[in-house]
Amino acid sequence: MARGLAGNPAAPLDVLLRLLDDHAEAVPAAIRRRADLPPAVVAAALRHPLARVRGALAANPHIDPALRLGLLDDPERRVVELVRADPDVALPDRAFVPSLDRLVEQFRRGILTPAELRGEVIELAWRDRRAVRVVATHPEPLVRAAAVGLLGGLDEAARDELRQVLLHDDVPEVRAATAHFHAERERVREPADLPVNGYAYRGLLSELRLSPALIEYVLAAEDGREGVEAMATNPTLPPEVVEALFDHPSPDVRRSLAERDDLTGAQLARLAADPDASVRTAVSVHPALTEEERAAIDIDVTTAPWDRRIDLCWHVRGTVSRDPLPPLAASVRLATSVNPLLRRRAALDPRLPAGTVTALSDDADPGVRALLAHHHPAAPPELLLRVLRGYEYRRCDRGRLPALPNFPTAALARYADDQDPAVRRLVARDPWADPALVDRLTRDPDAAVRRAMAACPRLPVDRIVDLLDDVELAESAARNPALPVDVMRERLASSAPWQGKR
Structure with missing residues (x-):
């Protein structure tokens, strides 16, 4: 019962304060969600001895950001991590320094090896890209050297910026590690360089320069379909090899070819006429196609793979890195595409103007309507209700729709x-x-x-x-x-x- 009282919007101040004093275990869930916490309750929660109470306040997006940032100095690590978990909070460098310092201390005490320290630093920065700059300027050279491991996953502009910082580092080892990374990126890989499997295996084949011997090895492998599928997207793959893959028996490989930016008109036409619907659907969103060419492709949207950028209608647990939105003009243009998968991409943009929202609200594709309902703050009430009742696009959880401000209440x-x-x-x-x-x-x-x-x-x-x-x-x-x-x-x-x- 105490947990329910903590979430009761009509509970008076004395009830809430007594709950904090006598039933602290019951209040964190309510404190985490409520937008109407009285200032006296917030003040009491900030100094509460139970870390879960302070952590709930740290995670509440409705609390004054200045108060939440004050919890970065909390002695409990989990409270600090809850402040950092919000991607919309502008964090100062000190939000990450204690975690990095703790890793350095573990290294100095012999708990972590240099390789383990590097791995821990890279993992921290991958979970939150806001930490990259802090890693690159940390006073410990081994931490800065670990930033080299982040270069491969950044976009070109961010990678060049970070590389320049590291190339001008005061410590020769950091500069050398950065130069070595660049040299390694340019080195042609041989069969002996190929990892056994996993992300490293696919990453090498899809991103790095491959020798003819390695290409031949992957193509000849009896169980190498996954390798060929990854290799098909590699921008450095020789044109004759790319051309040969259009006849590969696996639709997974041909579908990967559709991701290439350098396809010719003839190659696009081959994929658009592929006997496999998933291949045709994949190529139908290629940026080099005209709308007329897209309209002529027989697609099946049910074959489109699950896409974290599109189908995850809430934050990814454990990470606060978000993909940036495209220019608004690009989203508006996609909203008028004949291709429903491109209109789904447009529906993700919360900045769409009213006219575009109106058009997409009545879109023939249930995925477009569902994504617009989940992502646009001005999604019409009737759309929110329609999406919840129809539940035709089940890649998005409808459970949060009734909590949106525009969800209807009448009738x-x-x-x-x-x-x-x-x-x-x-x-x-x-x-x-x-x-x-x-x-x-x-x-x-x-x-x-x-x-x-x-x-x-x-x-x-x-x-x-x-x-x-x-x-x-x-x-x-x-x-x-x-x-x-x-x-x-x-x-x-x-x-x-x-x-x-x-």
Whole structure:
């Protein structure tokens, strides 16, 4: 019940402060999400002895960024990491320095080898690209030398900028490591250089210069389809080898060819007429095609591979690096493409103008509509409802749609008997829903529907109070803003304080 009270928007200040004092284990989830925390609660949470409470504040995007940045000095590492986990916070260098210093200290104590230190530094910077500059200017030369390992994964502009910084480093070893990296990038790889498998295997074959012997080795390997597939995208692959791969029996290889920027018109036409639908679909988004040529390609969007940039409608857990948005003009242009996969890319852009949003809201492709609903702040209410009810594009989780500001509330009670539990839950959002209907749905076969109705302010007060004694629905009922404040205080006073570890 205490956890529900912590998330109750009608809970008064004294209730919230008592929860922090006596039931601290119950408040982190609410503190992490709430946008309406009173200043006194924020102040108490900032100095709270329980790290989970401070961490919840660090993770709340609605809190004043200056207050969250103050938690970068928190003694608990996990609290600091929660501040850093927000990609929208402008972090000072000191956000990363303690983590790097800790790795250096472990190295000096013999806990980490030089290779392990390098790996840890690179992993830290890969998780958050904002750390790259801090790594490149860290006072420990071994840390700066580790920045060399980041060069291969940066775009050309960022790579050149970082390389110049490292080439002018005061320590000869850092400069030498940087020069060696550049030389290694240019070195032609031989069969002996080929890793056994994994990312390094695919990375070498798709990015680096390959000798004729290595190319022949990969093509001749009995189980080398994955290697050929990676090699097909390599921009340094000789033209005659590229041409030969158009006759490769694996559609995976031919589909990889579609990613090349240097395809001729004849090669594009071959892929556009490929017998495999996934190959035709892959090449249909090639930038060298005209809209007329795209329209002539018989595609199947269900064969399009899962794309993290498109299909992940929330942050990637464990990383805060985001792909930059294209120029707005490019997104607007893609929005008018005959190809639904290109229109899906356009739908990711939250800057699209109103006219474009209106057009994409009624797009024939369910993926376009779903992605627009998830990504654009001005997505129309009727679109949000349509996407949730239809759920035709299941690569995006619809669960967060009802929490969006534009999601409609009127006339949702008409879905009380819908076959889909996620749609029946919407009744709780209708401000004119009949209290008797809400009460009935607290006995719905679906647990999530029952919880939603227990927290609905249209539920009769006596039923809300009764549900405080229901094992399953007590937390939801305690979250109900219609719960009388005196009942909140009585229940809180009668509950035993938490005795857990701080």
